[in-house]
Amino acid sequence: MASEELMFDPSLKKKKKKAVAFTEDPLGADADELEPTNVPPKDLDDDAANDDANMFEGMKKKKKKKVSLEGLDEPAEEANGDDMFEGMKKKKKKKDIPMDLEASPAPEDMEAEPTANGANGEEAVDADLFAGMKKKKKKAIPDDLGDSEPAPAADGVNGATAEDDFDFSDLKKKKKKAKKALDMEAFERELEEANTADRKSKKSKTEDEDEEEGEDDEGELGDDPFARDGEHDTGEGDEKWLGTDRDYTYDELLDRFYRILRQNNPELAGGKRRHTVPPPSVMREGNKKTIFANIVDIAKRIHRSPDHVISFLFAELGTTGSVDGSSRLVIKGRFQQKQLENVLRRYIVEYVTCKTCKSPDTLLEKENRIFFVQCESCGSRRSVSAVKTGFQAQVGKRSKTKAAT
Amino acid sequence: MSGPIFNKYDPFAEGDAEAGINETDNTAAEYIHIRIQQRNGRKTLTTLSGLPKQYDPKKLLKAFKKEFACNGTVVTDEEAGEVIQLQGDQRLKIAQFLTVEGIDKNTIKVHGF
Numbered sequence: 401m402a403s404e405e406l407m408f409d410p411s412l413k414k415k416k417k418k419a420v421a422f423t424e425d426p427l428g429a430d431a432d433e434l435e436p437t438n439v440p441p442k443d444l445d446d447d448a449a450n451d452d453a454n455m456f457e458g459m460k461k462k463k464k465k466k467v468s469l470e471g472l473d474e475p476a477e478e479a480n481g482d483d484m485f486e487g488m489k490k491k492k493k494k495k496d497i498p499m500d501l502e503a504s505p506a507p508e509d510m511e512a513e514p515t516a517n518g519a520n521g522e523e524a525v526d527a528d529l530f531a532g533m534k535k536k537k538k539k540a541i542p543d544d545l546g547d548s549e550p551a552p553a554a555d556g557v558n559g560a561t562a563e564d565d566f567d568f569s570d571l572k573k574k575k576k577k578a579k580k581a582l583d584m585e586a587f588e589r590e591l592e593e594a595n596t597a598d599r600k601s602k603k604s605k606t607e608d609e610d611e612e613e614g615e616d617d618e619g620e621l622g623d624d625p626f627a628r629d630g631e632h633d634t635g636e637g638d639e640k641w642l643g644t645d646r647d648y649t650y651d652e653l654l655d656r657f658y659r660i661l662r663q664n665n666p667e668l669a670g671g672k673r674r675h676t677v678p679p680p681s682v683m684r685e686g687n688k689k690t691i692f693a694n695i696v697d698i699a700k701r702i703h704r705s706p707d708h709v710i711s712f713l714f715a716e717l718g719t720t721g722s723v724d725g726s727s728r729l730v731i732k733g734r735f736q737q738k739q740l741e742n743v744l745r746r747y748i749v750e751y752v753t754c755k756t757c758k759s760p761d762t763l764l765e766k767e768n769r770i771f772f773v774q775c776e777s778c779g780s781r782r783s784v785s786a787v788k789t790g791f792q793a794q795v796g797k798r799s800k801t802k803a804a805t
Numbered sequence: 806m807s808g809p810i811f812n813k814y815d816p817f818a819e820g821d822a823e824a825g826i827n828e829t830d831n832t833a834a835e836y837i838h839i840r841i842q843q844r845n846g847r848k849t850l851t852t853l854s855g856l857p858k859q860y861d862p863k864k865l866l867k868a869f870k871k872e873f874a875c876n877g878t879v880v881t882d883e884e885a886g887e888v889i890q891l892q893g894d895q896r897l898k899i900a901q902f903l904t905v906e907g908i909d910k911n912t913i914k915v916h917g918f
Contacts, residue, residue: 716917717917719843739918790854793850793852793880793890795844796844
Protein backbone atom coordinates (compact mmCIF):
# COMPACT_ATOMS: atom_id res chain seq x y z
CA MET A 401 0.00 0.00 0.00
CA ALA A 402 2.87 2.27 0.63
CA SER A 403 3.67 2.41 -2.99
CA GLU A 404 0.15 3.34 -3.87
CA GLU A 405 0.08 6.16 -1.48
CA LEU A 406 3.16 7.47 -2.95
CA MET A 407 1.68 7.44 -6.33
CA PHE A 408 -0.66 10.20 -5.50
CA ASP A 409 1.18 13.41 -5.04
CA PRO A 410 1.29 12.86 -1.37
CA SER A 411 3.47 15.77 -0.60
CA LEU A 412 0.80 18.36 -0.94
CA LYS A 413 -1.76 16.88 1.24
CA LYS A 414 0.35 15.59 4.00
CA LYS A 415 2.34 18.69 4.32
CA LYS A 416 -0.72 20.79 4.36
CA LYS A 417 -2.19 18.85 7.12
CA LYS A 418 0.94 19.01 9.09
CA ALA A 419 1.37 22.65 8.66
CA VAL A 420 -2.13 23.47 9.57
CA ALA A 421 -2.06 21.41 12.66
CA PHE A 422 1.02 22.93 13.95
CA THR A 423 0.33 26.46 12.98
CA GLU A 424 -3.13 26.61 14.31
CA ASP A 425 -2.40 25.75 17.84
CA PRO A 426 0.35 28.21 18.33
CA LEU A 427 -1.71 30.86 16.71
CA GLY A 428 -4.56 30.23 18.98
CA ALA A 429 -2.26 30.40 21.94
CA ASP A 430 -0.78 33.59 20.71
CA ALA A 431 -4.10 35.12 20.14
CA ASP A 432 -5.14 34.31 23.63
CA GLU A 433 -2.09 35.82 25.12
CA LEU A 434 -2.27 38.86 23.05
CA GLU A 435 -5.94 39.50 23.02
CA PRO A 436 -6.12 41.40 26.26
CA THR A 437 -3.72 43.91 24.88
CA ASN A 438 -5.60 44.03 21.66
CA VAL A 439 -5.45 47.42 20.11
CA PRO A 440 -7.36 48.20 16.99
CA PRO A 441 -4.79 48.00 14.27
CA LYS A 442 -6.10 50.94 12.36
CA ASP A 443 -5.51 53.29 15.21
CA LEU A 444 -2.02 52.10 15.44
CA ASP A 445 -1.49 52.56 11.81
CA ASP A 446 -2.71 56.09 11.94
CA ASP A 447 -0.54 56.83 14.85
CA ALA A 448 2.37 55.37 13.16
CA ALA A 449 1.72 57.41 10.13
CA ASN A 450 1.62 60.52 12.19
CA ASP A 451 4.53 60.01 14.46
CA ASP A 452 6.99 57.26 14.55
CA ALA A 453 7.67 58.27 18.07
CA ASN A 454 4.07 57.81 19.02
CA MET A 455 4.12 54.49 17.41
CA PHE A 456 7.02 53.44 19.38
CA GLU A 457 5.52 54.58 22.57
CA GLY A 458 2.42 52.70 21.83
CA MET A 459 4.52 49.77 21.03
CA LYS A 460 6.34 49.98 24.24
CA LYS A 461 3.21 50.10 26.22
CA LYS A 462 1.75 47.27 24.44
CA LYS A 463 4.81 45.26 24.76
CA LYS A 464 4.93 45.98 28.41
CA LYS A 465 1.41 44.84 28.73
CA LYS A 466 2.26 41.69 27.01
CA VAL A 467 5.10 41.09 29.23
CA SER A 468 3.05 41.66 32.29
CA LEU A 469 0.45 39.35 31.00
CA GLU A 470 2.97 36.72 30.47
CA GLY A 471 4.14 37.25 33.98
CA LEU A 472 7.56 37.96 32.69
CA ASP A 473 7.69 41.43 34.08
CA GLU A 474 11.26 42.22 34.63
CA PRO A 475 13.03 45.47 34.66
CA ALA A 476 14.12 46.29 31.19
CA GLU A 477 17.57 45.01 30.91
CA GLU A 478 19.99 47.29 29.35
CA ALA A 479 21.30 45.55 26.38
CA ASN A 480 23.30 47.41 23.88
CA GLY A 481 20.84 49.01 21.62
CA ASP A 482 23.16 48.67 18.72
CA ASP A 483 23.67 45.02 19.21
CA MET A 484 20.05 44.52 19.50
CA PHE A 485 19.41 46.18 16.25
CA GLU A 486 22.04 44.28 14.52
CA GLY A 487 20.48 41.14 15.64
CA MET A 488 17.25 42.49 14.42
CA LYS A 489 18.61 43.19 11.06
CA LYS A 490 19.96 39.77 10.65
CA LYS A 491 16.79 38.22 11.56
CA LYS A 492 14.95 40.44 9.27
CA LYS A 493 17.11 39.48 6.47
CA LYS A 494 16.45 35.88 7.09
CA LYS A 495 12.85 36.39 6.98
CA ASP A 496 13.01 38.70 4.08
CA ILE A 497 14.65 36.23 1.87
CA PRO A 498 11.83 33.81 1.98
CA MET A 499 9.57 36.72 1.41
CA ASP A 500 11.25 37.48 -1.83
CA LEU A 501 10.44 34.07 -3.04
CA GLU A 502 6.87 34.74 -2.43
CA ALA A 503 7.07 37.97 -4.22
CA SER A 504 5.56 39.50 -1.16
CA PRO A 505 6.36 42.77 0.50
CA ALA A 506 10.02 42.09 0.82
CA PRO A 507 10.98 45.43 -0.64
CA GLU A 508 8.75 47.10 1.81
CA ASP A 509 10.49 45.36 4.56
CA MET A 510 13.71 46.63 3.37
CA GLU A 511 12.36 50.10 3.47
CA ALA A 512 10.95 49.56 6.84
CA GLU A 513 14.26 48.53 8.19
CA PRO A 514 16.00 51.79 7.68
CA THR A 515 13.12 53.70 9.11
CA ALA A 516 12.98 51.45 12.04
CA ASN A 517 16.63 51.81 12.60
CA GLY A 518 16.36 55.53 12.41
CA ALA A 519 13.65 55.48 14.94
CA ASN A 520 15.73 53.33 17.14
CA GLY A 521 18.67 55.60 16.88
CA GLU A 522 16.54 58.48 17.93
CA GLU A 523 15.12 56.77 20.87
CA ALA A 524 17.82 55.15 22.84
CA VAL A 525 15.34 54.47 25.55
CA ASP A 526 13.26 52.64 23.13
CA ALA A 527 16.16 50.53 22.25
CA ASP A 528 16.64 49.62 25.86
CA LEU A 529 13.05 48.76 26.19
CA PHE A 530 13.23 46.63 23.19
CA ALA A 531 16.22 44.88 24.46
CA GLY A 532 14.39 44.15 27.60
CA MET A 533 11.54 42.91 25.61
CA LYS A 534 13.67 40.57 23.77
CA LYS A 535 15.12 39.04 26.81
CA LYS A 536 11.83 38.79 28.46
CA LYS A 537 10.38 37.07 25.54
CA LYS A 538 13.15 34.64 25.48
CA LYS A 539 12.64 33.86 29.06
CA ALA A 540 8.97 33.63 28.58
CA ILE A 541 9.34 30.93 26.07
CA PRO A 542 12.05 28.60 27.11
CA ASP A 543 11.36 26.21 24.31
CA ASP A 544 12.26 28.51 21.53
CA LEU A 545 15.68 28.26 20.17
CA GLY A 546 16.08 31.95 20.41
CA ASP A 547 16.82 32.70 16.83
CA SER A 548 13.47 32.86 15.34
CA GLU A 549 11.62 33.69 18.41
CA PRO A 550 13.10 36.83 19.77
CA ALA A 551 13.52 38.02 16.29
CA PRO A 552 9.86 38.52 15.64
CA ALA A 553 9.43 40.54 18.76
CA ALA A 554 12.40 42.65 17.98
CA ASP A 555 11.29 42.94 14.44
CA GLY A 556 7.95 43.94 15.62
CA VAL A 557 9.46 46.84 17.46
CA ASN A 558 11.55 47.90 14.61
CA GLY A 559 8.87 47.33 12.15
CA ALA A 560 6.42 49.50 13.96
CA THR A 561 7.05 52.04 11.32
CA ALA A 562 6.46 49.64 8.55
CA GLU A 563 2.75 49.67 8.37
CA ASP A 564 2.47 49.01 4.73
CA ASP A 565 3.80 45.61 5.23
CA PHE A 566 1.37 45.02 7.93
CA ASP A 567 -1.57 45.80 5.77
CA PHE A 568 -0.25 43.70 3.07
CA SER A 569 0.13 40.76 5.27
CA ASP A 570 -3.27 41.28 6.64
CA LEU A 571 -4.82 41.02 3.26
CA LYS A 572 -2.93 37.97 2.46
CA LYS A 573 -3.91 36.26 5.57
CA LYS A 574 -7.49 37.09 5.13
CA LYS A 575 -7.45 35.63 1.75
CA LYS A 576 -6.00 32.44 2.95
CA LYS A 577 -8.09 31.54 5.87
CA ALA A 578 -10.68 33.48 7.66
CA LYS A 579 -9.91 31.90 10.97
CA LYS A 580 -6.27 32.29 10.74
CA ALA A 581 -6.72 35.76 9.49
CA LEU A 582 -8.63 36.64 12.59
CA ASP A 583 -6.02 35.24 14.84
CA MET A 584 -3.42 36.86 12.83
CA GLU A 585 -5.15 40.16 13.04
CA ALA A 586 -5.40 40.00 16.75
CA PHE A 587 -1.87 38.98 16.87
CA GLU A 588 -0.88 41.73 14.60
CA ARG A 589 -2.78 44.28 16.50
CA GLU A 590 -0.87 43.54 19.54
CA LEU A 591 2.33 43.43 17.79
CA GLU A 592 0.92 45.98 15.47
CA GLU A 593 3.33 46.98 12.95
CA ALA A 594 5.70 45.46 15.36
CA ASN A 595 4.94 42.38 13.46
CA THR A 596 6.73 43.88 10.62
CA ALA A 597 6.62 42.45 7.26
CA ASP A 598 8.79 39.64 8.38
CA ARG A 599 6.28 38.17 10.62
CA LYS A 600 3.53 38.65 8.29
CA SER A 601 5.50 37.24 5.59
CA LYS A 602 6.18 34.32 7.74
CA LYS A 603 2.66 33.79 8.59
CA SER A 604 1.47 34.29 5.13
CA LYS A 605 4.15 32.02 4.04
CA THR A 606 3.19 29.50 6.53
CA GLU A 607 -0.20 29.51 5.13
CA ASP A 608 0.87 29.76 1.56
CA GLU A 609 3.65 27.42 1.59
CA ASP A 610 2.59 24.92 4.08
CA GLU A 611 2.35 22.59 1.25
CA GLU A 612 5.78 23.11 0.02
CA GLU A 613 7.73 22.99 3.15
CA GLY A 614 6.35 22.15 6.45
CA GLU A 615 9.11 19.73 7.02
CA ASP A 616 12.16 21.79 6.64
CA ASP A 617 13.09 23.58 9.75
CA GLU A 618 10.41 22.83 12.19
CA GLY A 619 12.64 21.00 14.52
CA GLU A 620 15.31 23.53 14.21
CA LEU A 621 13.64 26.64 15.40
CA GLY A 622 11.78 25.39 18.36
CA ASP A 623 8.27 25.38 19.62
CA ASP A 624 7.53 29.01 19.90
CA PRO A 625 4.58 30.38 18.12
CA PHE A 626 6.91 32.98 16.85
CA ALA A 627 9.42 30.41 16.02
CA ARG A 628 7.10 28.47 13.87
CA ASP A 629 6.82 31.42 11.58
CA GLY A 630 10.51 31.42 11.26
CA GLU A 631 10.49 27.76 10.61
CA HIS A 632 8.29 28.14 7.69
CA ASP A 633 10.39 30.85 6.31
CA THR A 634 13.45 28.80 6.49
CA GLY A 635 11.65 25.93 4.94
CA GLU A 636 10.59 27.76 1.90
CA GLY A 637 13.70 29.40 0.70
CA ASP A 638 16.42 27.61 -1.03
CA GLU A 639 19.51 28.95 0.57
CA LYS A 640 18.24 31.28 3.17
CA TRP A 641 21.53 31.60 4.83
CA LEU A 642 22.86 33.40 1.83
CA GLY A 643 23.12 37.05 2.54
CA THR A 644 22.85 36.52 6.25
CA ASP A 645 25.49 36.19 8.86
CA ARG A 646 24.11 33.09 10.37
CA ASP A 647 25.38 29.64 9.69
CA TYR A 648 23.40 27.20 7.69
CA THR A 649 21.80 24.49 9.68
CA TYR A 650 22.07 20.83 9.15
CA ASP A 651 18.49 20.55 8.05
CA GLU A 652 18.91 23.25 5.49
CA LEU A 653 21.92 21.61 4.05
CA LEU A 654 20.15 18.31 4.00
CA ASP A 655 17.26 19.84 2.14
CA ARG A 656 19.57 21.45 -0.27
CA PHE A 657 21.32 18.21 -0.88
CA TYR A 658 18.14 16.38 -1.68
CA ARG A 659 16.86 19.17 -3.81
CA ILE A 660 19.92 19.19 -5.93
CA LEU A 661 20.02 15.46 -6.07
CA ARG A 662 16.49 15.36 -7.31
CA GLN A 663 17.09 18.00 -9.86
CA ASN A 664 20.10 16.38 -11.35
CA ASN A 665 19.16 12.77 -11.27
CA PRO A 666 15.59 12.19 -10.33
CA GLU A 667 15.90 8.46 -10.52
CA LEU A 668 18.29 8.37 -7.60
CA ALA A 669 16.34 10.33 -5.11
CA GLY A 670 13.27 8.94 -3.48
CA GLY A 671 12.18 6.21 -5.79
CA LYS A 672 8.78 6.86 -4.39
CA ARG A 673 8.12 9.98 -6.31
CA ARG A 674 9.18 8.84 -9.69
CA HIS A 675 5.65 8.04 -10.60
CA THR A 676 2.99 10.40 -9.47
CA VAL A 677 -0.60 10.71 -10.37
CA PRO A 678 -2.37 13.99 -9.99
CA PRO A 679 -5.10 13.85 -7.40
CA PRO A 680 -8.51 13.53 -8.97
CA SER A 681 -10.21 16.84 -9.39
CA VAL A 682 -13.74 16.34 -8.32
CA MET A 683 -16.64 18.68 -8.28
CA ARG A 684 -20.32 18.40 -7.81
CA GLU A 685 -22.75 18.92 -10.58
CA GLY A 686 -26.08 19.75 -9.15
CA ASN A 687 -27.05 17.63 -6.24
CA LYS A 688 -26.70 14.12 -7.45
CA LYS A 689 -23.87 14.04 -9.89
CA THR A 690 -20.17 14.22 -9.47
CA ILE A 691 -17.78 15.40 -12.10
CA PHE A 692 -14.43 13.81 -12.34
CA ALA A 693 -12.57 16.28 -14.46
CA ASN A 694 -9.10 14.94 -14.98
CA ILE A 695 -9.87 11.31 -15.57
CA VAL A 696 -8.29 11.34 -18.99
CA ASP A 697 -5.17 12.89 -17.61
CA ILE A 698 -4.92 10.33 -14.89
CA ALA A 699 -5.57 7.50 -17.28
CA LYS A 700 -2.77 8.76 -19.44
CA ARG A 701 -0.41 8.93 -16.54
CA ILE A 702 -0.97 5.34 -15.65
CA HIS A 703 -1.02 4.21 -19.26
CA ARG A 704 -4.49 2.83 -19.22
CA SER A 705 -7.36 3.58 -21.47
CA PRO A 706 -9.86 5.90 -19.89
CA ASP A 707 -12.60 3.46 -20.73
CA HIS A 708 -11.03 0.79 -18.64
CA VAL A 709 -10.55 3.11 -15.71
CA ILE A 710 -14.07 4.37 -16.02
CA SER A 711 -15.58 0.95 -16.14
CA PHE A 712 -13.64 0.04 -13.06
CA LEU A 713 -14.82 3.16 -11.29
CA PHE A 714 -18.41 2.41 -12.12
CA ALA A 715 -18.13 -1.18 -11.04
CA GLU A 716 -16.54 -0.25 -7.77
CA LEU A 717 -18.82 2.57 -6.95
CA GLY A 718 -21.88 0.64 -7.96
CA THR A 719 -23.15 3.43 -10.09
CA THR A 720 -23.25 4.67 -13.63
CA GLY A 721 -22.38 7.78 -15.49
CA SER A 722 -21.21 9.21 -18.71
CA VAL A 723 -18.45 11.19 -20.31
CA ASP A 724 -19.36 14.71 -21.22
CA GLY A 725 -18.25 16.88 -24.10
CA SER A 726 -15.01 18.00 -22.59
CA SER A 727 -14.09 14.42 -21.75
CA ARG A 728 -14.93 14.77 -18.13
CA LEU A 729 -16.54 11.93 -16.36
CA VAL A 730 -19.95 12.51 -14.89
CA ILE A 731 -20.74 10.03 -12.17
CA LYS A 732 -24.16 9.53 -10.72
CA GLY A 733 -24.13 9.93 -7.00
CA ARG A 734 -22.15 12.02 -4.62
CA PHE A 735 -18.54 11.24 -4.23
CA GLN A 736 -15.74 13.08 -2.62
CA GLN A 737 -12.29 13.39 -3.93
CA LYS A 738 -10.95 11.18 -1.22
CA GLN A 739 -13.32 8.42 -2.07
CA LEU A 740 -12.48 8.49 -5.72
CA GLU A 741 -8.85 8.59 -4.85
CA ASN A 742 -9.26 5.44 -2.84
CA VAL A 743 -10.88 3.70 -5.73
CA LEU A 744 -8.18 4.86 -8.07
CA ARG A 745 -5.59 3.54 -5.71
CA ARG A 746 -7.21 0.19 -5.79
CA TYR A 747 -7.28 0.33 -9.54
CA ILE A 748 -3.62 1.07 -9.65
CA VAL A 749 -2.79 -1.75 -7.32
CA GLU A 750 -4.84 -4.19 -9.26
CA TYR A 751 -4.28 -3.17 -12.84
CA VAL A 752 -1.23 -1.00 -12.97
CA THR A 753 1.55 -1.90 -10.64
CA CYS A 754 3.58 -4.93 -11.43
CA LYS A 755 3.20 -7.46 -8.68
CA THR A 756 6.74 -8.64 -9.02
CA CYS A 757 8.70 -5.45 -9.13
CA LYS A 758 6.13 -2.92 -8.02
CA SER A 759 6.83 -0.84 -11.03
CA PRO A 760 3.91 1.13 -12.37
CA ASP A 761 5.44 0.91 -15.78
CA THR A 762 3.12 -1.64 -17.29
CA LEU A 763 0.94 -2.26 -20.28
CA LEU A 764 -2.49 -3.76 -20.27
CA GLU A 765 -3.29 -5.93 -23.19
CA LYS A 766 -6.05 -8.25 -24.11
CA GLU A 767 -5.58 -11.72 -25.48
CA ASN A 768 -8.37 -14.14 -26.09
CA ARG A 769 -10.67 -12.16 -23.90
CA ILE A 770 -8.25 -12.21 -21.05
CA PHE A 771 -6.44 -9.16 -19.84
CA PHE A 772 -2.75 -9.37 -19.23
CA VAL A 773 -0.53 -6.88 -17.52
CA GLN A 774 2.90 -6.80 -19.03
CA CYS A 775 5.58 -5.11 -17.02
CA GLU A 776 7.90 -2.91 -18.98
CA SER A 777 10.68 -2.87 -16.50
CA CYS A 778 10.97 -6.48 -15.43
CA GLY A 779 9.10 -8.17 -18.23
CA SER A 780 6.82 -10.18 -16.05
CA ARG A 781 3.35 -10.86 -17.22
CA ARG A 782 0.28 -11.72 -15.32
CA SER A 783 -3.36 -12.05 -16.03
CA VAL A 784 -5.85 -9.81 -14.38
CA SER A 785 -9.52 -10.31 -14.06
CA ALA A 786 -11.73 -8.25 -16.24
CA VAL A 787 -13.63 -5.48 -14.60
CA LYS A 788 -16.86 -6.95 -13.51
CA THR A 789 -19.85 -5.19 -12.21
CA GLY A 790 -21.33 -7.08 -9.37
CA PHE A 791 -24.81 -7.39 -8.18
CA GLN A 792 -26.74 -4.19 -8.42
CA ALA A 793 -29.54 -3.83 -6.01
CA GLN A 794 -32.75 -2.21 -6.95
CA VAL A 795 -32.52 1.44 -6.02
CA GLY A 796 -35.18 3.98 -6.70
CA LYS A 797 -38.51 3.45 -8.21
CA ARG A 798 -39.24 0.28 -10.02
CA SER A 799 -41.52 2.01 -12.41
CA LYS A 800 -38.66 4.14 -13.64
CA THR A 801 -36.33 1.26 -14.21
CA LYS A 802 -39.05 -0.59 -16.00
CA ALA A 803 -39.60 2.34 -18.29
CA ALA A 804 -35.90 2.54 -19.02
CA THR A 805 -35.75 -1.07 -20.07
CA MET B 806 -25.90 -20.32 21.93
CA SER B 807 -24.11 -17.14 22.54
CA GLY B 808 -22.15 -17.19 19.32
CA PRO B 809 -23.66 -16.63 15.91
CA ILE B 810 -25.16 -19.55 14.19
CA PHE B 811 -22.48 -20.63 11.88
CA ASN B 812 -20.11 -20.99 14.71
CA LYS B 813 -21.86 -24.21 15.50
CA TYR B 814 -21.53 -25.38 12.04
CA ASP B 815 -19.04 -28.07 11.36
CA PRO B 816 -18.19 -28.01 7.69
CA PHE B 817 -16.90 -31.52 7.68
CA ALA B 818 -19.82 -33.03 9.43
CA GLU B 819 -22.66 -31.76 7.31
CA GLY B 820 -21.05 -30.23 4.33
CA ASP B 821 -19.81 -33.43 2.83
CA ALA B 822 -23.17 -34.81 2.22
CA GLU B 823 -24.78 -31.71 0.78
CA ALA B 824 -22.35 -29.54 -1.03
CA GLY B 825 -18.89 -30.72 -0.41
CA ILE B 826 -17.61 -30.05 -3.88
CA ASN B 827 -19.22 -26.72 -4.34
CA GLU B 828 -18.05 -25.60 -1.04
CA THR B 829 -14.41 -26.12 -1.69
CA ASP B 830 -14.70 -24.59 -5.11
CA ASN B 831 -16.36 -21.56 -3.80
CA THR B 832 -14.04 -20.81 -1.01
CA ALA B 833 -11.01 -21.33 -3.14
CA ALA B 834 -11.89 -19.40 -6.23
CA GLU B 835 -14.70 -17.12 -5.27
CA TYR B 836 -14.59 -14.02 -3.27
CA ILE B 837 -17.16 -12.72 -0.95
CA HIS B 838 -17.98 -9.35 -2.38
CA ILE B 839 -19.16 -6.59 -0.16
CA ARG B 840 -20.43 -3.66 -2.14
CA ILE B 841 -22.05 -0.40 -1.46
CA GLN B 842 -24.64 1.49 -3.39
CA GLN B 843 -25.76 5.01 -2.94
CA ARG B 844 -29.38 5.73 -2.53
CA ASN B 845 -31.03 9.05 -2.21
CA GLY B 846 -29.45 11.56 0.07
CA ARG B 847 -26.93 10.14 2.44
CA LYS B 848 -28.48 6.75 2.42
CA THR B 849 -26.63 3.73 1.28
CA LEU B 850 -27.18 0.08 0.75
CA THR B 851 -24.67 -2.64 1.44
CA THR B 852 -24.78 -5.87 -0.47
CA LEU B 853 -22.99 -9.06 0.27
CA SER B 854 -22.72 -11.60 -2.49
CA GLY B 855 -20.74 -14.71 -3.16
CA LEU B 856 -21.36 -16.19 0.22
CA PRO B 857 -20.06 -19.74 0.45
CA LYS B 858 -22.76 -22.30 0.29
CA GLN B 859 -22.25 -23.65 3.73
CA TYR B 860 -23.56 -20.49 5.25
CA ASP B 861 -27.22 -19.90 5.38
CA PRO B 862 -27.85 -16.37 4.17
CA LYS B 863 -31.03 -16.07 6.14
CA LYS B 864 -29.44 -16.94 9.40
CA LEU B 865 -26.50 -14.74 8.62
CA LEU B 866 -28.84 -11.92 7.81
CA LYS B 867 -30.53 -12.33 11.11
CA ALA B 868 -27.23 -12.12 12.88
CA PHE B 869 -26.25 -9.07 10.86
CA LYS B 870 -29.45 -7.30 11.58
CA LYS B 871 -29.07 -7.88 15.24
CA GLU B 872 -25.43 -7.00 15.35
CA PHE B 873 -25.51 -3.90 13.20
CA ALA B 874 -28.94 -2.72 14.21
CA CYS B 875 -30.12 -2.29 10.68
CA ASN B 876 -32.69 -3.83 8.46
CA GLY B 877 -31.93 -6.03 5.54
CA THR B 878 -33.15 -8.68 3.21
CA VAL B 879 -32.04 -11.58 1.13
CA VAL B 880 -32.48 -11.17 -2.58
CA THR B 881 -31.96 -13.84 -5.16
CA ASP B 882 -30.26 -12.73 -8.30
CA GLU B 883 -29.82 -14.76 -11.46
CA GLU B 884 -26.11 -14.23 -11.59
CA ALA B 885 -25.08 -13.56 -8.07
CA GLY B 886 -27.37 -16.05 -6.40
CA GLU B 887 -28.51 -15.11 -2.98
CA VAL B 888 -27.47 -11.68 -1.95
CA ILE B 889 -27.78 -10.11 1.44
CA GLN B 890 -28.80 -6.49 1.41
CA LEU B 891 -28.39 -4.30 4.41
CA GLN B 892 -29.37 -0.75 5.01
CA GLY B 893 -26.58 1.68 5.52
CA ASP B 894 -22.89 1.40 5.05
CA GLN B 895 -22.05 -1.83 6.85
CA ARG B 896 -19.12 -2.86 4.75
CA LEU B 897 -16.43 -2.68 7.34
CA LYS B 898 -18.63 -4.15 10.00
CA ILE B 899 -19.52 -7.06 7.80
CA ALA B 900 -15.93 -7.68 6.92
CA GLN B 901 -14.94 -7.66 10.52
CA PHE B 902 -17.83 -9.82 11.54
CA LEU B 903 -16.97 -12.40 8.95
CA THR B 904 -13.32 -12.49 9.83
CA VAL B 905 -14.09 -12.83 13.48
CA GLU B 906 -16.28 -15.74 12.59
CA GLY B 907 -13.42 -17.46 10.91
CA ILE B 908 -13.75 -16.60 7.26
CA ASP B 909 -10.44 -15.98 5.61
CA LYS B 910 -9.87 -12.32 5.16
CA ASN B 911 -8.35 -12.86 1.76
CA THR B 912 -11.58 -14.17 0.40
CA ILE B 913 -13.44 -11.04 1.36
CA LYS B 914 -13.41 -8.19 -1.08
CA VAL B 915 -14.72 -4.88 0.02
CA HIS B 916 -15.69 -2.64 -2.85
CA GLY B 917 -16.75 0.91 -3.07
CA PHE B 918 -15.18 4.16 -2.10
